[in-house]
Amino acid sequence: xxxxxxxxxxxxxxxxxxxxxxxxxxxxxxxxxxxxxxTSFHSEADAxxxxxxxxxxLTLDGYRDFFGTGGGASPWPALANSLVAxxxxxxxxxxxxxxxxxxxSVRPVKKWTDVLFFFLSTKMxxxxxxxxxxxxxxxxxxxxxxxxxxVILYTSMNLPIAVWMMQSFLAEVPVxxxxxxQIDGARLPTILARVVAPIALPGIAATALICFxxxxxxxxxxxxxxxxxxxxxxxxxxxxxxxxxxxxxxxCAASLVISLPVLAAGFAAQDKLVQGLSLGAVK
Amino acid sequence: MTxxxxxxxxxxxxxxxxxxxxxxxxxxxxxxxxxxxIFMIAVTQLPFVATLVISFFDWNSLYPKARHFTGLSNYSxxxxxxxxxxxxxxxxxxxxAVVLVSLLLGLALALLLDRRFRGRGVVRTLLIAPFLxxxxxxxxxxxxxxxxxxxxxxxxxxxxxxxxxxxxxxNTPLLAVEASLVWQWTPFMMLILLAGLxxxxxxxxxxxxxxxxxxxxxFRHLTLPHLRRYLELxxxxxxxxxxxxxxxxxxxxxxxxxxxxxxxxxxQSFYQAHENGLASAAGVLVVFGSIIIATFxxxxxxxxxxxxxxxx
Numbered sequence: 001x002x003x004x005x006x007x008x009x010x011x012x013x014x015x016x017x018x019x020x021x022x023x024x025x026x027x028x029x030x031x032x033x034x035x036x037x038x039t040s041f042h043s044e045a046d047a048x049x050x051x052x053x054x055x056x057x058l059t060l061d062g063y064r065d066f067f068g069t070g071g072g073a074s075p076w077p078a079l080a081n082s083l084v085a086x087x088x089x090x091x092x093x094x095x096x097x098x099x100x101x102x103x104x105s106v107r108p109v110k111k112w113t114d115v116l117f118f119f120l121s122t123k124m125x126x127x128x129x130x131x132x133x134x135x136x137x138x139x140x141x142x143x144x145x146x147x148x149x150x151v152i153l154y155t156s157m158n159l160p161i162a163v164w165m166m167q168s169f170l171a172e173v174p175v176x177x178x179x180x181x182q183i184d185g186a187r188l189p190t191i192l193a194r195v196v197a198p199i200a201l202p203g204i205a206a207t208a209l210i211c212f213x214x215x216x217x218x219x220x221x222x223x224x225x226x227x228x229x230x231x232x233x234x235x236x237x238x239x240x241x242x243x244x245x246x247x248x249x250x251x252c253a254a255s256l257v258i259s260l261p262v263l264a265a266g267f268a269a270q271d272k273l274v275q276g277l278s279l280g281a282v283k
Numbered sequence: 284m285t286x287x288x289x290x291x292x293x294x295x296x297x298x299x300x301x302x303x304x305x306x307x308x309x310x311x312x313x314x315x316x317x318x319x320x321i322f323m324i325a326v327t328q329l330p331f332v333a334t335l336v337i338s339f340f341d342w343n344s345l346y347p348k349a350r351h352f353t354g355l356s357n358y359s360x361x362x363x364x365x366x367x368x369x370x371x372x373x374x375x376x377x378x379x380a381v382v383l384v385s386l387l388l389g390l391a392l393a394l395l396l397d398r399r400f401r402g403r404g405v406v407r408t409l410l411i412a413p414f415l416x417x418x419x420x421x422x423x424x425x426x427x428x429x430x431x432x433x434x435x436x437x438x439x440x441x442x443x444x445x446x447x448x449x450x451x452x453x454n455t456p457l458l459a460v461e462a463s464l465v466w467q468w469t470p471f472m473m474l475i476l477l478a479g480l481x482x483x484x485x486x487x488x489x490x491x492x493x494x495x496x497x498x499x500x501x502f503r504h505l506t507l508p509h510l511r512r513y514l515e516l517x518x519x520x521x522x523x524x525x526x527x528x529x530x531x532x533x534x535x536x537x538x539x540x541x542x543x544x545x546x547x548x549x550x551q552s553f554y555q556a557h558e559n560g561l562a563s564a565a566g567v568l569v570v571f572g573s574i575i576i577a578t579f580x581x582x583x584x585x586x587x588x589x590x591x592x593x594x595x
Contacts, residue, residue, distance in 0.1 A: 019400025025392060026406035029466070033412050035436050036424050052439035096322055099315030115316060117581060122327045126527045128549040129570045130330030132337060132562055135553070137330075156326035159319060217417050220529045220546070224554060234419040234530075241423070241534055248434070251427055255420035266415035267408060274474040 040252035047248040062249030066257065075254065077229075078236035081147050082258075085222075085232060086215040089154035093162045093211045094204070096155070101166035106173055106196065116167060119160040127157075127220055138225055147230040153221050158211040165210070165276045169203025170196065206272030209265045216262055233258045331570070338563035345557045357564035367548060367565060374526060374544040374572075377457065381464045382521045386514065388465065389472025396473070397480040414470035422534035425463035426452065430535075456540035460531050468525065472517045479513030480506070512583065519580040526573060545569045 038054075039047045040063070046056035068074035104116055134153065138144040173196050181191050197204075222232040237258060240251045266273055341353040361367050396407055413421070429436050432450040441448060452459045483506065491501050529546045536542040538551060545565060553562035 016400065018395055018398060019403075022392070022395040022398075022400060022406050023402065025395070026409040029469070030409040030412055032424055032429055032436070032466070033416065036428055039428060048434040050434045050439050051442045052434070052436060096319040100319035103312060103315040115320065117585065119319075119323065120581065120584065121577060122323050123523070125327055125331060126546065126566070126569045126573050127529075128527070128546045129334055129566045130327060131549070132553050132559060132566065133330040133333035136333075136559075152326060156323060159323060163319060213415075217419075219419055219533070220550065223533075224550070234417060237417070237419045237423060238534065241426070241537070248427060251423055255417070255423050259415070259417045259420045262417055263412065263415045266411065270407070270411060270474075273411075274478055 036252045037256060040249055040256055042249050044247060044249050047252070062253035063257070065247060065250040066253040073236075073239070075233070075236055075257075078231045078233045079258070081226075081230055082216055082233040084147055085150045085154055086212045088148075088151045089158065089215050090208050090211040092151065092155040093158045094208060096159055097162035097166055097207070098204070100163050101170050102192070102196070104163070105167045105170040106175065106178060116164065119163045122156075123160040131220070131224060134221075135224055144225060145227040145230045147226070149225055150218075150222060150230065150232070153225075154211075154215040154218060157218070157221075158214055161214075161276065162207050162211055165207045166200070166204060168275075169200045169207070172203075173199045203272070206269050206276055209269050210273065210276040213262050213265055334563045334566050337559055338567050340560045342559040343557050344553070344559050353560070357560045358568070360561060361564045361568060366543075369541065370543045370545050370548040371568075373457065373542060374546075377461060377464075377528070377532075377542075377544055378522055378525045380461050381468060381525050382518050384461075385465045385468040385521065386472050386517055388469045389474075389517065390476055390510075390514070392469065392473040393476035393480055396477055410473060411470045413466050414468070414474075416467070418467070418530035419534055421467055422463060422531045425459070425466075426535045430459055452536060453540070456536050456542045460535050460542050463535060464525065464528065464531050467531075468521055472521065475517045475520075476510060476513055479510045483509050512586070515583045519576065519583055522576050523573070523580060526569075526576065545572075 035052075041058040041060070042053065042056050043059050043061055046053045047062075066075060068076070100119075135144075138146075138149055143149045177195055178191055181195050186194070217234065218232075219234045219238070222235045223238065226232060226235060237254060240247075240254065338357055339352060339354060340350055341356070342350040392410060396403060396410070416424070427435075430451040432438055432448060435451075437451065438448045488501055488505055491505060496504075527546055528544065529550065532538055532542055532544055532547045533550075538544075538547040543551070546569065549562050549565045549569065552558045552565060556562075
């Protein structure tokens with residue numbers, strides 16, 4: 001490590017130039033979001049001007065409109081549905097994926113690494129491939145517009161990723177430590193709670209976060225399978241598709257509020273996010 | 284660091300230490316897998332089998348009595364229907380353009396962020412943000428806040444330099460969808476490639492530098508070969524997600540103006556046209572396309588997987 005500093009010095013000037021370029025690009029990529037945030041605090045009249053009004057007075061009207069005090073549908077039921085679907089499906093995923101990942105990593109099952117690839121391959125089956133039968137099933141069983149149907153589907157959507165991620169996190173638990181605990185007479189529940197969990201917990205938390213994000217973001221299933229009662233936040237947002245920008249501040253406020261949980265979760269787990277999204281292949 | 288040192292222990296078969304106490308024991312180790320396996324088969328494979336079956340029927344849900352077996356005619360309809368063929372083409376174009384552009388942009392950004400400079404952490408956080416906006420919200424942002432010809436930010440900024448005021452979505456609909464997706468996916472590519480860059484062998488690079496290798500030579504002969512797997516991984520994972528894109532197409536253009544991709548077309552043919560058989564056949568074709576991508580994807584992931592094990 002110490003040898004690298006010798007090489008860095010002669011290239012310092014170009015380094016700052018490229019640093020500046022990185023800053024410019026970073027700001028450019030963030031600009032749409034910053035603009036959306038600023039617009040959400042403008043009055044509708046100031047939001048819809050050309051040229052854009054940078055210095056217009058700030059107001060909370062956009063947020064007031066969004067939360068329904070200015071008329072229009074309240075977003076609370078949709079937000080509550082999204083929360084239920086995301087949290088419940090994440091819990092189910094953990095419940096199913098933890099034992100599976102344990103069997104695949106800490107106690108490798110003979111010849112069952114193929115199982116890992118089966119899980120991954122289901123992720124590559126496009127959603128549209130099963131959408132119609134699921135819709136017909138829901139229609140015939142009266143589970144259309146029922147949030148628990150989404151919970152089941154989101155569980156299946158995230159389970160493969162979770163198994164893969166947790167498999168790689170659990171593989172980091174040294175088997176020697178587990179064997180030592182076994183020799184000391186510890187049984188499986190104790191080993192899981194005292195040895196495996198403390199080491200793998202950050203990874204499990206990251207897995208949960210990613211499952212939460214994917215469920216929160218999902219649109220196609222929610223759009224097809226929910227209606228009035230079980231509508232989720234992304235479906236609520238689709239109500240703005242044809243608003244022709246009449247309520248630009250409201251659209252911006254809505255988009256920001258609904259993105260907030262994902263933005264917060266994502267910033268909190270930047271590194272683990274990559275590892276999870278690349279199915280544990282990138283460390 | 285700890286990961287690489289503990290990995291050999293983790294991959295050492297534990298079975299050796301276990302007394303061979305028969306079939307019951309084997310099932311006990313497999314049992315924890317079963318709930319997840321059974322659940323996955325029930326929720327993902329069964330519906331697909333049903334889709335496959337429906338795809339052989341002429342079945343419009345508005346006329347359920349007229350349902351009958353038609354063999355492969357749905358498939359020939361899908362493949363000969365100009366609209367559907369166009370959506371196949373749109374899917375390929377959309378996926379290829381978004382993956383390639385976001386991969387190249389992501390590579391450039393990863394290389395920039397791999398260097399040390401003031402506020403690197405802040406820039407990284409700014410760059411990740413687009414990937415963390417809910418996809419529908421991101422699509423709404425592009426549609427209303429950026430692209431709108433009358434008060435959108437793009438034309439607002441063009442106004443200052445006296446530029447033209449185009450109607451972006453009407454003039455270049457597919458490009459408009461692609462730009463928004465590139466914006467969302469570049470951060471993802473950047474993150475994967477950044478992880479790749481940071482796993483390079485620094486000593487090797489030092490040695491090359493001492494031997495007088497230029498920046499370009501180091502990039503061309505050391506960095507790029509090392510990044511190859513990460514580039515492949517980014518491209519394949521990006522493809523898997525973007526082939527299935529629904530949110531952006533649905534929100535920005537509602538599939539109009541020639542931007543309907545296969546997922547949108549499948550959605551439309553059963554949700555609006557109620558053509559269950561046709562929609563299923565199109566869905567099965569999407570699966571075949573995905574299987575081709577997935578075969579490559581699995582190979583890449585498994586080689587990364589193996590590399591990791593052998594490195595240990």
